[in-house]
Amino acid sequence: MTLQAVIFDMDGVLVDSEGFWAKAELDVFSSYGVEVTEELAAQTKYMTTKEVTEFWYERFPWENLDVVSVEQKVISKVIEYIQSEDCTMSGVQEFIKNLKTKNYKIGLATNAPLQVADAVLEKLQIRNLFDTVHSSEFELYGKPHPAVYLTSAKDLGISPEYCIAIEDSRSGLRAAKDAGMKTIVFTNNDHNIKFDIADYTLSNFQEVSLAVLE
Template sequence: MALKAVIFDMDGVLIDSEKFWTQAELDVFSSYGVKVTDDLAAQTKYMTTQEVTEFWYERFPWENFDSSDLENKVVTRVIEMIQDQDCTMSGVQGFITNLKNKEYKIGLATNAPLRVAHVVLEKLQVRDLFDTVHSSEFETQGKPHPAVYLSSAKNLGVSPEHCIAIEDSPSGLKAAKEAGMQTVIFTNDDESIDSDLADFKILNFENALLTVFGE
């Protein structure tokens, strides 16, 4: 099947930022008396920001709960860390540039809020290379539901079977598969990671064009 578009996940693919979300949860929710343990935090890893906020409130309810205010505090804290720290995945800018030069359409599909995505693309200096940037905050459900990928394909004007998604998580791979796309698992040089949901596996972006696209 001829590929016409490549759609990227963001956290764990474009930037090494998942530790920032964990830290932001700890910083924000602990101030409301929430006991943020490693075991519980692991359950929130692939949730949307709204889902994370509801997750902690259900377990440790507090007075004057304001979901949107809490989400905003978490997102603001994450953005601060993205801007201040070196978190860019090695080689990703060159990889995206090469795809664009080969006339693939480029998309971003993330569970993170859109304003985080824009900060990330500005940090990587690749915003002008993306044809669509879409967040699950505009869908009724986040990944592993396929909605964010289906909408991204629609925005690109490419049918899902002509799209390939680059993901680092089982929930993201499931979302892309259920949308009818081919899938790549990106492992950030961890050879032990694999998935039955992935059609391809890339350790890093240095030789990824050859691995996935045969170029």
């Protein structure tokens, strides 16, 4: 297999931002009278923002469901945290720059809205390194459905079998696998994370050699 493209997930891979989503959910949905419990919040971890809003509304209906404006409040909070907190995954910019020098195509495939992806790429100052940036908000289904990966490969003009996806969750790995891609699970040095579904494991971006891809 000649690898031609590397497609990154965003939350938990480019930035350590998953805690931001939990905080934003708690702030916004609590203000609508939702009882945000850890147990229920765990079920929303890998949903799209639209799915999360509908999830809480079904359980704690508030007056005048306006998914778009409630969702936007969550998104704005997350962007606020990304802009103000130190959340960049160590070494990730250099890793991507190295991939570019080797002429790999670079993609981003995320369940998060494009607004958040734009904020992340601006914060990391790596927007120019990406050949495509795609969000599940433009698909009928988010991950674990493969749509966001299939569209990303199409946008790159590269068949999925020549793409490898870097993910940190089972749901994301499943999406990339079902799209026909090879997968790397990024653990951020957490040795308890093990996914037999992944083809390779990447602990961090500082110590990795590009030979792992080749």
